[in-house]
Amino acid sequence: MPKPIVAIVGRPNVGKSTLFNRLTGKRIAIVEDTPGITRDRLYAEGEWNGRNYTLIDTGGISMDEDDPMQAQVRIQAEIAMEEADVILMLCDASQGITPNDIELADELRGVVDVPLFVVVNKSDNPNRDQDAMEFYSLGLGEIYPVSAISSRGVGDLLDEVVASFPPETEEDNEDETVRIALVGRPNVGKSSMVNAILGEERTIVSPVAGTTRDAIDTYFEFEGKRILLIDTAGIRRSGKIQGTVEYYSVLRAQRAIERCDVAVTVIDSIEGLRDGDKRVLGMAHEAGKASVICVNKWDEGRKGVLEENAGKNPMRILTQTLRDELPFCSYAPVAFCSALKGTGIGAFLETAIHAAENHSMRIPTGELNRLIRDAVDSRPYTTKGRNLKVKYATMAAVQPPTIVLFVNDPELMHFSYQRYLENQLRKTYGLEGTPLKIICRKAA
Numbered sequence: 001m002p003k004p005i006v007a008i009v010g011r012p013n014v015g016k017s018t019l020f021n022r023l024t025g026k027r028i029a030i031v032e033d034t035p036g037i038t039r040d041r042l043y044a045e046g047e048w049n050g051r052n053y054t055l056i057d058t059g060g061i062s063m064d065e066d067d068p069m070q071a072q073v074r075i076q077a078e079i080a081m082e083e084a085d086v087i088l089m090l091c092d093a094s095q096g097i098t099p100n101d102i103e104l105a106d107e108l109r110g111v112v113d114v115p116l117f118v119v120v121n122k123s124d125n126p127n128r129d130q131d132a133m134e135f136y137s138l139g140l141g142e143i144y145p146v147s148a149i150s151s152r153g154v155g156d157l158l159d160e161v162v163a164s165f166p167p168e169t170e171e172d173n174e175d176e177t178v179r180i181a182l183v184g185r186p187n188v189g190k191s192s193m194v195n196a197i198l199g200e201e202r203t204i205v206s207p208v209a210g211t212t213r214d215a216i217d218t219y220f221e222f223e224g225k226r227i228l229l230i231d232t233a234g235i236r237r238s239g240k241i242q243g244t245v246e247y248y249s250v251l252r253a254q255r256a257i258e259r260c261d262v263a264v265t266v267i268d269s270i271e272g273l274r275d276g277d278k279r280v281l282g283m284a285h286e287a288g289k290a291s292v293i294c295v296n297k298w299d300e301g302r303k304g305v306l307e308e309n310a311g312k313n314p315m316r317i318l319t320q321t322l323r324d325e326l327p328f329c330s331y332a333p334v335a336f337c338s339a340l341k342g343t344g345i346g347a348f349l350e351t352a353i354h355a356a357e358n359h360s361m362r363i364p365t366g367e368l369n370r371l372i373r374d375a376v377d378s379r380p381y382t383t384k385g386r387n388l389k390v391k392y393a394t395m396a397a398v399q400p401p402t403i404v405l406f407v408n409d410p411e412l413m414h415f416s417y418q419r420y421l422e423n424q425l426r427k428t429y430g431l432e433g434t435p436l437k438i439i440c441r442k443a444a
């Protein structure tokens with residue numbers, strides 16, 4: 001089951017960002033920055049009492065400066081209603097009820113079946129708690145006075161929020177199933193890909209097996225493998241208000257990526273690589289998922305590349321462009337297809353399955369240690385007059401493969417040397433399609 005989504009809504013300045021940071025700050029801080037990735041802080045992961053959730057700050061959506069407040073309130077309410085499992089409506093105890101609060105409350109009153117918490121922020125002391133009582137008159141039920149700045153009342157609020165989540169169910173984690181998420185910007189051809197993939201020749205085990213609000217799940221069989229296709233395209237949003245279509249697609253992609261083994265980022269070869277594509281690929285990378293770049297509309301896109309590079313191999317040209325533009329996911333294989341003509345689909349599926357296999361590859365400890373020892377012996381690394389010594393290597397995890405190197409001093413490890421070791425591992429084991437994590441620890 002995907003993590004529950006908690007949406008924070010509220011007029012400007014009530015403290016949405018402050019609460020968002022309070023609930024997720026630690027998590028955000030440990031995320032490494034990957035160069036070349038545009039990061040919009042639309043959502044983040046939170047955890048309380050052992051339950052994980054995704055938090056959306058609806059105030060973080062970039063909006064037209066000229067948008068009147070009413071439109072902003074409507075956007076927030078729309079997103080909260082469509083996406084959230086739990087809604088936190090944030091108000092400001094120091095200001096009391098404002099017309100915008102009333103407007104937002106009216107919009108939210110239409111939400112059925114989703115727990116709604118009226119959170120009265122800036123309740124920094126017991127006096128403010130008294131002021132907060134006023135918010136009962138919004139008629140939305142229980143109110144929760146908190147101070148996002150000092151955390152006062154936040155724990156009590158979270159206890160209730162987490163208790164309102166749907167019960168946890170086992171995710172479909174069968175080893176044999178390869179979970180493939182099709183993600184990408186709107187109009188790159190995801191729906192067309194789904195149709196091409198699920199065309200007559202495949203055995204659909206259970207069409208639309210699990211329909212969530214995020215994606216349509218379909219199980220099918222391909223070359224004897226059971227595959228779960230997580231399709232984010234089938235669900236269309238009205239996006240009445242400009243800008244929200246892109247927002248939904250990013251959110252949806254993030255949720256699908258979370259559940260998959262292989263994230264397939266579809267890009268439109270007629271349009272070429274866009275920032276939105278980079279962002280989706282960046283999300284797959286940061287989530288540690290296997291990754292495949294699927295260049296779609298190749299029937300048309302090929303012509304464009306040829307026109308500009310006469311006499312050259314168009315696939316090679318475009319692949320090189322992608323490698324140059326996307327240095328952080330050089331491991332991701334590039335598959336070319338045309339969903340419209342139905343070409344390249346089988347090869348693309350094989351590539352995705354292969355990436356998933358590499359993603360869960362286990363390298364035996366003996367082999368791993370021999371390989372690392374040979375690599376270090378043939379190119380010793382010295383810095384500040386000291387030799388880096390790798391005493392022992394172990395595979396700490398799979399999905400993605402994660403290798404821990406026990407060294408004499410982790411400070412001696414340089415990024416470029418780590419890259420060298422990674423390349424040696426890739427030379428031997430391929431590992432195409434999967435990121436590889438290398439962690440250095442001080443040997444005992």
Ligand code: GDP
Nearest residue numbers: 012013014015016017018059121122147148149
């Ligand atoms: P947003 O526009 O809703 O995201 O609001 P911000 O998080 O940017 O906060 C607006 C202002 O309220 C900032 O100056 C915050 O420091 C302040 N603020 C946020 N939470 C609290 C709180 O719990 N108590 C007090 N006194 N001020 C707060």
Ligand code: GDP
Nearest residue numbers: 186187188189190191192233297300338339340
């Ligand atoms: P989605 O929003 O990513 O699901 O994209 P759609 O599947 O709805 O496709 C968007 C548009 O691109 C439609 O007009 C499709 O007909 C077109 N399209 C999709 N795949 C191809 C392709 O392989 N070649 C060409 N020429 N057009 C395609």
